[in-house]
Structure formats: structure tokens, C-alpha cells
Amino acid sequence: MRVMVCEESGIIGGGATAAGMGHLAVMDDSEAQFALTSYSQMLWRELAAELPASAEYLTCGALWVAADEEELVEVHRKHRFYTARGVPVEVLDSRQLSAAEPHLRAGLAGGLRMPADSVCYPPCAAAWLLGGIPVAFGRRVVAASGSGVEFEDGTNLKAPVIVLATGAAIRRLVPSAPVAPRKGHLLITDRYPGFLNHQIIELGYLKSAHATESDSVAFNAQPRSTGQILIGSSRQFGAEDSGIDSRILARMLARAVEYMPELRDLSAIRAWTGFRAATPDKVPLIGRAPGMPGVWLATGHEGLGISTSLATARLLADEILGRDSAIPRSPYNPERTFVH
Amino acid sequence: MIVVVGAGPAGIAAALRAQECGARVTVIDDNPNPGGQIWRGDDENSWVARFRSSGIPLLSSTRVVAVDVEARSLLVETDGVSGRLSWKKLVLATGSRELFLPFPGWTLPGVFGVGGLQALAKTGLPVAGKRIVLGGTGPLLLAVGAYLRQHGADVKLIAEQANIQSLAGFAPELLRHPRKVLQGASLQWAIAGTPYRTGCWIDSAEGVNKLERVTVRSGRDIWTEDCDYAGVAWGLTPNTELLESLGPEPEDVYVAGSGEVDLSFVEGEIAGLNAAGYPERTVLLAPKLEKARGFAAALATTFALRDELRHLAKPDTIVCRCEDVTYGELRKFTSFRAAKLQTRCGMGPCQGRICGPANEFLFGWETGTVRPPVFPAKIATLFSDAPLPADTTGQPDTKEITS
Amino acid sequence: MTRISINGHQVSVPPGTMLASALLGSGAFRFRNSVSGEPRAPLCGMGVCFECRVTVDGHPHARSCQVPVREGMEVNT
Incomplete structure (x- = not known):
């Protein structure tokens, strides 16, 4: 197939891709999320040896930290969930947790190590994935249908298959898509x-990330291959301004320091924001756009865009080409969430 | 409360003028001593001395990390303390930094900005007997050359990229500024015997692990000069990060200082009077302002950078020194943001302060938006919400600082 | 005179000397290794370029051009 990518900015991976952490995670919020994340993580692993150094692929593993006994119950639930599905995981007690991450505060209840989780630097990974595919830079798509796309300047590009992968901006092209930006x-x-x-x-x-009605922060930290530390996270619905909200930033960092007191003296060099494409059921929209023959969607990945990018691409390509997929596609079918 | 950011000529002038009008003023400055880069804690300078004896509280070694425009407060950090400082009127006198143009070898230890070399010499770097080459453009080359000579350095060459014709055109402007002519004459005496070449610049620096020599070019002549240190000067670039982070047309914010010392000073005076609520008094400063502007404009024309300087960098020349990104990598991109995302250019701790203006000069790129932290800061600073403790401002009354 | 330790060696400098100046004066040229391993030393002398970063009393990333020497200071480049 001949493929062309339209990117209205002059930049590859300049949207949520550039803003995200780059955690290549396996997650268990639902069976659908687990299937997609674990399939995608396997695809990343297969690709790892080919990735350029600039993609900063690093299998550092993930550590879910339980502060108290209540959260430790969740550690054991996760352990059962993953073990039953063949994902290597390890429960750490309080002492093992300290040994694994000496800068965590003393007295945390324990944790769950997921040794296969990795991280990458998404903008360079995205540029590499694009390879030699031609890109129409700087051309804003204002309408899409099964016969092609229309640009802002009134010109058209004809194509029998249109894939919309515009993240949280999907509603500009598909107003009925149930996707909301989450800052x-x-x-x-x-x-x-x-x-x-x-x-x-x-x-x-x-507890916090699932409280969709209000702003929330949670401790999330990532070692970069550069030795830098990336610190998150915050979630805000309804915030449209891309500027730094210094109060949210302060809450987020105070939370991080609660878990890792020595972070307080490290030098912060940059902060930024981004918009996740959130769906009501936290499962992405991958497949035919309802009521728009010839148009396919690949959006709604919330905070797991880079994680599930490879699996999303496989599922979509399989569907377009009429092939079978490695995992069932129906859970991601956009039809489920559209209001007609 | 008027808060003045910067204790260089503009900040000192603003603070003293505002105080004369009866206003309460606090000055914060990121250097250990007042005077900015040009006067640098020089107590022999009468303005620094006047400022020191004025009783105006100075928070030195203090950096502004973020601005809250709605709350009218600055988040500031010193080595031990951080917190918020509120203002009613804000004067930004954040000065300039040196512009750096990448050339082969400019990352070698021993290559400095000419102002930086002088700053180091003023703060204890022994230069006696050191072989030094200065290159670039502007009167700073001569001033620093003279300073280094006075302190025993062997200044082997001062290479001025501007050609003799444009310098000759500058002479009438100098005659309109007698004090500067005097300064010029004493400079000439101080650098007597030091070769001063016009239409001449440093092409590259060489050495193993540190500077050993520079290659100099003048027209078709190319030669090397062995040296211990090299100082380069390509002009100044204003520190606009704080102003930009205030957003468009902020209220009750006054900006002063634009590199040239006399112009900075008079702009500072005007900003101080305006902030104190006496704009009518600035009328008297109009002739002084006009004269200073004329001189600064003449400087800019005389010492405009020549086009050849855009071509000094080779493909393997590093442009972003924090992340070691080369000219060859950068020229593949069409915007600074694209280059940043793919190469990390400008993503290091200097936040693009060095490579940003260089990229602007080399590629004509706009270098983008400013976000907090506007200067690298401790993580703890970014969530400290308390007003700055009174004792750090040298003022006994806490209310004065936060009101 | 103020005594400081530079990579374990004792050095005496006049009080008030800025650390970067003291380091250069003592012959130190490799203040830090760049991300590709090059030696780096101060460029701007004014606290903005971050090339003069050293470890002071165990704290990394101190801009030595902005730090006056202090008796007993331990500096590692």
C-alpha cells in the first residue's frame, strides 16, 4: 500500500508524543487494556534491538509502590492477575522495596516489580518508526471522509483509506467521538x-487517577538513560490552557517528595504539559469510525499512547487488510462508545 | 512595594530613583555582589557605592524561578531559602548575557566569553603572564584587553571583526560623548603595544583537552597564535525570559536595561521614576536618553556581525554544549522545536540560553516559549508557597516585604 | 587565606575568590565531562552556561562561577 502521513505541525511526534513519559507499560485496569498493553510490549521487545540509541529504550522495570496495608492488598491482587496471565512479576516486602529503590522513604508497605516494563524517548522512537514514509508537513486537515481529506487551503488528497490518529484533537474532525482532553x-x-x-x-x-471528576496528582518517577529523572503526574479534566498550572505542579512535586524525600534537593530544569486523549471506559478507539465509511480511528489511548502504539498499528492494519489479529479486536471497536 | 529584579546599572538606577521618590524598594539579584556584569561588586564605582549605602535591601545570589502574574508574586530561590516575594510594581532590569557563536574548538577549556574572562579575573583568576588572545567585536574587547594588561597578562592580539571603515565611521559618534573619548584614550594607552587588528577574527581554537592555540583570519591571511586563554565577544543578548513569562502587556511592570551601560542606566532611572509614580519627572531625562540611544545605535551599526561568522561552525562543531549537539545534526531541521525534540538541543540545564541565540543567528530560528522554572531550581523551591522570610531581605518588618 | 580541597588536594586562595577562578588558578581544566565525554570549563563566568558545574561538599551541579570559596570546602571536578 502507498501511505502518506499528514502532519499539520512541522514536527514529528510534536503533540502528546512529545509530552508523554514514554513508559512502555503493561496495565490491568481491564482485560482489554491488559491484552493491548501486553501485546504491544511484546512488539516493543521484538523491535528493541533495531531501535536507534536516540530512542533511549531501557528495560528498567516498573515498581508499583504500596504505602500501606490497603494498597498492599492491591499488590497481591495485581500479582495474582499477572501471574495467571504469564506476566513475570515479583512482590517486594518493605525491606526489599528499600533495597530496590534506596531513595524511597522508609516505612512503605511494599511493592510489585514488573521487570519487563521499559521506557523510551517517544519523539525519536516515533521519527524512527515513520522511516521513509512521506509526510505532508504544515498542512492542516479540516475534513475527512472515505474519499480523502480536505486541507485548510481548500485542496484535497484522495485516498480510499483514511486513518485519524490525532489524539485529543479528534473531535475537530469527528465531533461525536467520545474523547476528552485530560491535561x-x-x-x-x-x-x-x-x-x-x-x-x-x-x-x-x-484512588486519584480514577477520580475523573476532579484534578488529581500521583507520584510517578522515571529514570531516563541520560541519568535524568522524569517526574509526574497530574490529571485535569476541563483544562484547555496548555500553560503550566503552578499550583498543580507544586502539588505534584510535593507528592513526589513525600515518597522520595531526597528529590527535594535535585535541580529541576524543565516542566511542560500535554493532553491525553481520554475515553469514558479507558479503552482506546481502534477501528472503523461509526457512520464514516472508509475512515478508521486510532485515538483515545489516554496515558498509554506510546505503550500501545505498536499494537494499535497492527490491529488497524490487520482490519484494513482483512487479516486475523493476534488478539481480539472487538473490545477496541469505536462503535461501543459512540452515541448515535 | 517596588521589586527591582537585577542590580546592574539599570537596576541600581531604578532602585535609587524610586527611593528618592519615597517608595519602598527591594532589589533581588542573582550575583553574589551588586553592580551587574559590568560593575561587578566594584566599590570604587560611585553608583555601586551609593547603592550600598542607600539602605535599599538587596537579596543577592537570588534567582527568580517563576512568576505568578495574578498574585503579583515572584517565586525566588537563594542558596538556603526559597519563597514568594510580592510586588505592587515590578521593575525588570535583568540585563544581558554574552552572545556566543559556535566555532571549531569553542568548547575547549580556556575559551571564555570576554566578559566572562574578565569576571573570572576580577574574582581571583590570576592572569599575570598568561598569553591571551581576544576576538570578536565591540568596545568590550578593548576594555577587557586593557584590564588584563593592567593585571600582567600578555595580550597577544585583539581581533576585531568589524572593518576599519565602519570603525572610522564611529569616530564622530565618539566625539559627541567626551567621557567615552576619555575612556577611549586611556584604553589606548593601556593597550599600547597590543596588536589590534580590524577585519580579523578567530576561525578556530585548537588543543588537546584544553586550549593551546587559536587560528586567526584576516582577509586572506590565516595564522595561529599560541595562547593559554582566549576571550570571545560577539555582542550581547538580552535576558528576556522573565519578561516573556509575564505574558503580553503585564500591568505595573517596567523594563529597563539593554546592554550598553549608559543607556541601561538612564532606562533604569526612567523605570524607577515610573514605578514610584512620578512619570512627569522622566521628562528631564529625555535628552540623556536620546543621547544614550544614539550611542547604542551607533555601536550596533559599527559592530554588526559579518556574514562570514555564520559559516565558522563545521558539521562536527558542537552548538548545544549541554547536550553536545552538533551543527551537522541541527541543520537537518527546519525549526528549533523540531531540532529540540529530535536532538535534545536546548534541553539541558542552561535552558537554551547559550545555544538559543546561536541557533537564531545560524538558522534564523525562533527559539520558542518560556515556561517555569525560568531558571533551574530545586524541586523543593517549586512547591514552596511561604512568603520569603524577612531576615533574608535585611528588612526587620515582614509586612513590608509581603505587602 | 582560605583553604579548600580540590579532588583531595589542599589549595589556599585569597578569601572572596570565586570557586571557578580558584579551580582555574590551580590548573584544573576539566570541571566536568560533557555528555559525550569532552572536558569542559567555564565559558560565561556569569552563571548562565552551566559549563562550570562541579560537586561541592557532595552536592553535584554547583555553578562554581557563582560560589565564593569557603574554608574547608570540598570540591570534586
Whole structure:
């Protein structure tokens, strides 16, 4: 097939791809999410040897941290869930957790290590994935249908298959798509090699991130291959301004320091924001756009865009080409969430 | 409360003028001593001395990390303390930094900005007996050359990229500024015996792990000069990060200072009077302002950078020194943001302060938006919400600082 | 005179000397290794270029051109 990519900015991976953390995670919020994330992580693993150094692919493993006994219950639930599905995981007690991440505060209840989780630098991974596919830069698509796309300048590009992968901006082209932007903040430090070993996520995340009605923060930290530390996370619905919200940033960092007190003295060099494409059921929209023959969707990945990008692409290509897929496609069918 | 950011000529002038009008003023400055880069804690300078004896509280070694426009407060960090400082009127006198143009070898230890070399010499770097080559453009080359000579350095060459014709055109402008002519004459005496070449610039720097020599070009002549240190000067670039982070047309914010010292000073005076609520008094400063502007404009024309300087960098020349990104990697891109995302250019701790203006000069790129932290800061600073403790401002009354 | 330790060696400099100046004066040229391993030393002398970063009393990334020497300071480049 001949493929062309239209990118209205002059930049590859300049949207949520550039804003995201790059955690290549396996997740268990639902069976559908698990199937997609674990399939995608396998695809990333297969690709790892070919990725350029600039993609900064690093299998650092992830550590889900339980602050108390209640969260430890969740550690054991996750352990059962993953073990039953053949994903290698390891429960750490309080002492093992300290040994794995010496800068975590003392007295945390325990944790779950997922050794296969990896991280990457998404903009360079995206540029590499694009390879030699031609890109129409700087051309804004204002309408899409099964016969092609229309650009802002009134010109058209004809194609029998149109894939819309515009993240949280999907509603500009498909107003009925049930996707809402969910703003997030991240901050990166100067280089402190060896300070952090794993991608760390607090299990309090489950309490805060799922509270969709209000702004929330949760401790999330990631070691970059540069020795820098990437710190998150925040979630805000209804925020449209891409500027830094200093109060949210402050809450996010205060939360991080609760878990890792020595972070307080590290030098922060940059902070930024991005918009996740959130769906009501936290499962992405992959497949035919309802009521738009010839148009396919690949959006709604929330915070798992780079994680599930490879699997999303496979499922979509399989469907377009009429092939079978490695995992069932129906859970991601956009039809499920559209209001007609 | 008027808060003045910067204690260089513009900030000192603004603070003293505002104080004369009866306003309460606090000055914050990121250097250990007042005077900015040009006066640099020089107590022999009468304005620094006046400022020191004025009783105006100075928070030195203090950086502004973020601005809250709605709350009218600055988030500031010193080595031990951080917190918020509120203002009613804000004067930004954040000065300039040196512009750096990448050339082969400019990353070698021993290559400095000419102002940076002088700053180091003023703060204890022994230069006696050191072989030094200065290259670039502008009067700073001469001033620093003279300073280094006075301190025993062997200044082997001062290479001025502007050609003799444009310097000759500058002479009438100098005659309109007698004090500067005097300064010029004493400079000439101080650098007597040092070769001063016009239409001449440093092409490259060489050495193993540190500077050993520079290659100099003048017309068709190319030669090397062995040296211990080299100082380069390509002009100044204003520190606009704080102003940009305030957004468009911020209220009760006054900006002063644009590199040239006399112009900075008078702009500072005007900003101080305006901030204190006496705009009518600025009328008296109009002739001084006009004269200073004329001189600064003449400087800019005389010492405009020649086009050849855009071609000094070779494909393997590093442009972004924080992330070691080369000219060859960067020229594949069409915008600074694209280059940043793919190469990390400008993503290091200097936040693009060095490579940003260089990229602007080399590629004509706009270097984008400013976000907090506007200067690298401790993570703890970014969530400290308390007003700055009173004792750090040298003022006994906390209310004065936060009101 | 103020005594400081530079990579374990004792050096005495006049009080008030800026650390970057003291380091250069003592012959140190490799203040830090760049991300590709090149030696780097101060460029701007004014606290903005971050090339003069050293470890002071165990704290990394101190801009030595902005730090006055202090008796007993331990500096590692």
C-alpha cells in the first residue's frame, strides 16, 4: 500500500508524543487494556534491538509502590492477575522495596516489580518508526471522509483509506467521538545517574487517577538513560490552557517528595504539559469510525499512547487488510462508545 | 512595594530613583555582589557605592524561578531559602548575557566569553603572564584587553571583526560623548603595544583537552597564535525570559536595561521614576536618553556581525554544549522545536540560553516559549508557597516585604 | 587565606575568590565531562552556561562561577 502521513505541525511526534513519559507499560485496569498493553510490549521487545540509541529504550522495570496495608492488598491482587496471565512479576516486602529503590522513604508497605516494563524517548522512537514514509508537513486537515481529506487551503488528497490518529484533537474532525482532553504536567531534572532504578508508580494512583471528576496528582518517577529523572503526574479534566498550572505542579512535586524525600534537593530544569486523549471506559478507539465509511480511528489511548502504539498499528492494519489479529479486536471497536 | 529584579546599572538606577521618590524598594539579584556584569561588586564605582549605602535591601545570589502574574508574586530561590516575594510594581532590569557563536574548538577549556574572562579575573583568576588572545567585536574587547594588561597578562592580539571603515565611521559618534573619548584614550594607552587588528577574527581554537592555540583570519591571511586563554565577544543578548513569562502587556511592570551601560542606566532611572509614580519627572531625562540611544545605535551599526561568522561552525562543531549537539545534526531541521525534540538541543540545564541565540543567528530560528522554572531550581523551591522570610531581605518588618 | 580541597588536594586562595577562578588558578581544566565525554570549563563566568558545574561538599551541579570559596570546602571536578 502507498501511505502518506499528514502532519499539520512541522514536527514529528510534536503533540502528546512529545509530552508523554514514554513508559512502555503493561496495565490491568481491564482485560482489554491488559491484552493491548501486553501485546504491544511484546512488539516493543521484538523491535528493541533495531531501535536507534536516540530512542533511549531501557528495560528498567516498573515498581508499583504500596504505602500501606490497603494498597498492599492491591499488590497481591495485581500479582495474582499477572501471574495467571504469564506476566513475570515479583512482590517486594518493605525491606526489599528499600533495597530496590534506596531513595524511597522508609516505612512503605511494599511493592510489585514488573521487570519487563521499559521506557523510551517517544519523539525519536516515533521519527524512527515513520522511516521513509512521506509526510505532508504544515498542512492542516479540516475534513475527512472515505474519499480523502480536505486541507485548510481548500485542496484535497484522495485516498480510499483514511486513518485519524490525532489524539485529543479528534473531535475537530469527528465531533461525536467520545474523547476528552485530560491535561497532565511533567518535570525533568538535571542528570543524577544511579539515583533511580525503576519506573515508579504509587498505588495511590488508583484512588486519584480514577477520580475523573476532579484534578488529581500521583507520584510517578522515571529514570531516563541520560541519568535524568522524569517526574509526574497530574490529571485535569476541563483544562484547555496548555500553560503550566503552578499550583498543580507544586502539588505534584510535593507528592513526589513525600515518597522520595531526597528529590527535594535535585535541580529541576524543565516542566511542560500535554493532553491525553481520554475515553469514558479507558479503552482506546481502534477501528472503523461509526457512520464514516472508509475512515478508521486510532485515538483515545489516554496515558498509554506510546505503550500501545505498536499494537494499535497492527490491529488497524490487520482490519484494513482483512487479516486475523493476534488478539481480539472487538473490545477496541469505536462503535461501543459512540452515541448515535 | 517596588521589586527591582537585577542590580546592574539599570537596576541600581531604578532602585535609587524610586527611593528618592519615597517608595519602598527591594532589589533581588542573582550575583553574589551588586553592580551587574559590568560593575561587578566594584566599590570604587560611585553608583555601586551609593547603592550600598542607600539602605535599599538587596537579596543577592537570588534567582527568580517563576512568576505568578495574578498574585503579583515572584517565586525566588537563594542558596538556603526559597519563597514568594510580592510586588505592587515590578521593575525588570535583568540585563544581558554574552552572545556566543559556535566555532571549531569553542568548547575547549580556556575559551571564555570576554566578559566572562574578565569576571573570572576580577574574582581571583590570576592572569599575570598568561598569553591571551581576544576576538570578536565591540568596545568590550578593548576594555577587557586593557584590564588584563593592567593585571600582567600578555595580550597577544585583539581581533576585531568589524572593518576599519565602519570603525572610522564611529569616530564622530565618539566625539559627541567626551567621557567615552576619555575612556577611549586611556584604553589606548593601556593597550599600547597590543596588536589590534580590524577585519580579523578567530576561525578556530585548537588543543588537546584544553586550549593551546587559536587560528586567526584576516582577509586572506590565516595564522595561529599560541595562547593559554582566549576571550570571545560577539555582542550581547538580552535576558528576556522573565519578561516573556509575564505574558503580553503585564500591568505595573517596567523594563529597563539593554546592554550598553549608559543607556541601561538612564532606562533604569526612567523605570524607577515610573514605578514610584512620578512619570512627569522622566521628562528631564529625555535628552540623556536620546543621547544614550544614539550611542547604542551607533555601536550596533559599527559592530554588526559579518556574514562570514555564520559559516565558522563545521558539521562536527558542537552548538548545544549541554547536550553536545552538533551543527551537522541541527541543520537537518527546519525549526528549533523540531531540532529540540529530535536532538535534545536546548534541553539541558542552561535552558537554551547559550545555544538559543546561536541557533537564531545560524538558522534564523525562533527559539520558542518560556515556561517555569525560568531558571533551574530545586524541586523543593517549586512547591514552596511561604512568603520569603524577612531576615533574608535585611528588612526587620515582614509586612513590608509581603505587602 | 582560605583553604579548600580540590579532588583531595589542599589549595589556599585569597578569601572572596570565586570557586571557578580558584579551580582555574590551580590548573584544573576539566570541571566536568560533557555528555559525550569532552572536558569542559567555564565559558560565561556569569552563571548562565552551566559549563562550570562541579560537586561541592557532595552536592553535584554547583555553578562554581557563582560560589565564593569557603574554608574547608570540598570540591570534586
